[in-house]
Amino acid sequence: MDRSNxxxxxxxxxxxxxxxxxxxxxDLRGNAPDSRHLIIPARESPPGLRWYEIYVDFGxxxxxxxxxxxxxxxxxxxWxxxxxxxxxxxxxxxxxLTADGTRPRPGWRLDRVSGASDLD
Structure with a gap:
């Protein structure tokens, strides 16, 4: 994914x-130029599975x-x-899914939870 632009x-x-x-x-990807969300295939997935990552623009x-x-x-x-x-x-x-308008936990990061690495 190229988010540089x-x-x-x-x-x-x-x-x-x-x-x-x-x-x-x-069909779920929001890859239009003005989209504020993206669903992209993960770089790696376990055997027999395909992982997708969901991104949101907090800007x-x-x-x-x-x-x-x-x-x-x-x-x-x-779906x-x-x-x-x-x-x-x-x-x-x-x-x-249950966040009430605030981040789920202070300092929460998905890569710490899932072991995934950022794409940047």
């Missing part, structure tokens, strides 16, 4: 997985970004419930 403060808020042979999750303001994070996670869950993402499991980011 995007203004803002992008943060990864979640990682989810689907079966490796499931259709690619293109739009903390409360709006948290609401956008929740909306993205809820959309992913709806999974509809059978569009076989093998779906939220690997990390559960705490964003």
């Amino acid at each position: 995007r203004a803002g403060a992008w943060q990864r808020i979640a990682v989810f997985e689907i079966d490796a042979d499931a259709p690619v999750v293109d 739009i303001g903390e409360v709006l970004a948290i609401r956008l994070a929740q909306a993205q996670l809820q959309t992913v869950q709806r 999974a419930a509809a059978g569009r993402m076989p093998g779906y499991r939220l690997v990390s980011g559960h705490e964003w």
Whole structure:
């Protein structure tokens, strides 16, 4: 992902997985030039699975970004419930579903939770 031409403060808020042979999750990506969220394939995934990372631009303001994070996670869950993402499991980011307009925990970082590394 090349975020160098995007203004803002992008943060990864979640990682989810689907079966490796499931259709690619293109329709959920927000990769339009003015999008404030992205869903991109992770650089690495466990064997038999495909991991995706969800990013939100916190440059739009903390409360709006948290609401956008929740909306993205809820959309992913709806798609999974509809059978569009076989093998779906939220690997990390559960705490964003119940965030009340503030970050889930002070100093919280996804890479510490999941072991994932930033793409920058």
